[in-house]
Amino acid sequence: MSVVIALANQKGGVGKTTTTVSLAAALAARGLRILVVDADPQANATSAVGATKDDEGGLYEALVDERPLDDAVRATNIDGLSILPTTPALAGAEVELVSVMAREFRMKRALDALRPRFDLILVDCPPSLGLLTVNALAACDEVIIPVQCEYFALEGLSHLSHTIELVQRNLNPRLVIRGVVLTMFDARTNLSREVESEVRSHFPNTFNAVIPRSVRLAEAPSHGEPITVFDPTSTGARAYFDLGDELIAALRARDLIPASIAPSTALPAVVASTPTAVATVPATSHEVATIPQTPRDIVSQPQEQTHGA
Numbered sequence: 275m276s277v278v279i280a281l282a283n284q285k286g287g288v289g290k291t292t293t294t295v296s297l298a299a300a301l302a303a304r305g306l307r308i309l310v311v312d313a314d315p316q317a318n319a320t321s322a323v324g325a326t327k328d329d330e331g332g333l334y335e336a337l338v339d340e341r342p343l344d345d346a347v348r349a350t351n352i353d354g355l356s357i358l359p360t361t362p363a364l365a366g367a368e369v370e371l372v373s374v375m376a377r378e379f380r381m382k383r384a385l386d387a388l389r390p391r392f393d394l395i396l397v398d399c400p401p402s403l404g405l406l407t408v409n410a411l412a413a414c415d416e417v418i419i420p421v422q423c424e425y426f427a428l429e430g431l432s433h434l435s436h437t438i439e440l441v442q443r444n445l446n447p448r449l450v451i452r453g454v455v456l457t458m459f460d461a462r463t464n465l466s467r468e469v470e471s472e473v474r475s476h477f478p479n480t481f482n483a484v485i486p487r488s489v490r491l492a493e494a495p496s497h498g499e500p501i502t503v504f505d506p507t508s509t510g511a512r513a514y515f516d517l518g519d520e521l522i523a524a525l526r527a528r529d530l531i532p533a534s535i536a537p538s539t540a541l542p543a544v545v546a547s548t549p550t551a552v553a554t555v556p557a558t559s560h561e562v563a564t565i566p567q568t569p570r571d572i573v574s575q576p577q578e579q580t581h582g583a
């Protein structure tokens with residue numbers, strides 16, 4: 275019994291890595307055995323938990339050479355939290371896998387072998403819908419979509435929804451969209467509230483927990499510590515504990531995590547969308563107009579990164 279969850283959004287700088295690492299640490303604090311898989315060649319999740327980027331052997335070797343990942347998993351300073359670190363070499367995997375048979379399933383094979391060791395595996399995806407993200411979507415049971423509370427929040431989400439739909443249809447029929455997480459919410463602005471209501475109307479399975487914009491969250495990675503350790507009483511840490519508890523409640527409702535793990539407060543379960551009920555968002559003029567139709571075309575070109583924070 276274990277769950278693999280990918281955190282994906284091809285838009286850059288929306289809080290994927292911050293959410294992966296902070297949520298992982300919050301869940302580890304509740305007693306779950308958590309593995310963070312750094313599937314982004316930027317290796318931000320690796321450094322955010324205090325691991326080094328230059329370790330030999332990791333996701334790149336697993337994807338390209340099909341080397342087992344057992345020795346690549348590292349413990350962190352946080353009880354219950356392990357990391358599968360990566361290096362910038364992972365960027366080469368996108369190119370090297372292009373001509374490989376069943377190239378979309380390399381990560382699935384590698385991570386399936388690790389499932390018995392963990393209750394939950396969180397995969398931090400890069401800001402693109404390339405082969406690494408498609409591999410993560412093919413490998414996972416559920417996907418969480420971090421969305422930044424800013425003007426173009428919904429831009430690109432229809433493209434992401436279509437990609438998820440194509441993966442469900444062609445590679446991973448079990449894939450469930452667990453929910454959208456609103457990040458960098460600024461309670462002082464009307465814009466944040468407007469974005470929140472718009473996202474909730476398009477994605478009813480948006481988590482109740484909303485992550486505030488917080489300087490402490492931005493500072494934590496430079497100390498190599500998740501926010502739950504760096505400043506456990508900050509608003510950012512509390513929001514990620516709430517998000518973790520909401521996720522625990524939802525996963526327990528599906529019998530996906532041990533009954534002995536209990537959220538600190540009883541929260542309502544998030545209703546996950548089914549593979550046939552993918553939320554769709556009207557395309558905007560900024561979006562890619564053509565939607566890929568075949569499995570081979572699921573992999574699309576990396577989007578321009580828009581670091582908004």
Ligand SMILES: Nc1ncnc2c1ncn2[C@@H]1O[C@H](COP(=O)(O)OP(=O)(O)OP(=O)(O)O)[C@@H](O)[C@H]1O
Nearest residue numbers: 286287288289290291292401458486487488492583
């Ligand atoms: N809630 C927050 N409040 C303030 N700053 C934040 C918050 N969440 C993330 N940040 C900061 O915003 C920047 C982008 O966040 P993060 O790296 O988590 O996004 P990402 O989606 O993983 O980016 P990329 O697409 O490049 O992988 C980082 O500098 C991070 O510290």
Ligand SMILES: [Mg+2]
Nearest residue numbers: 290291314318
């Ligand atoms: Mg990132």
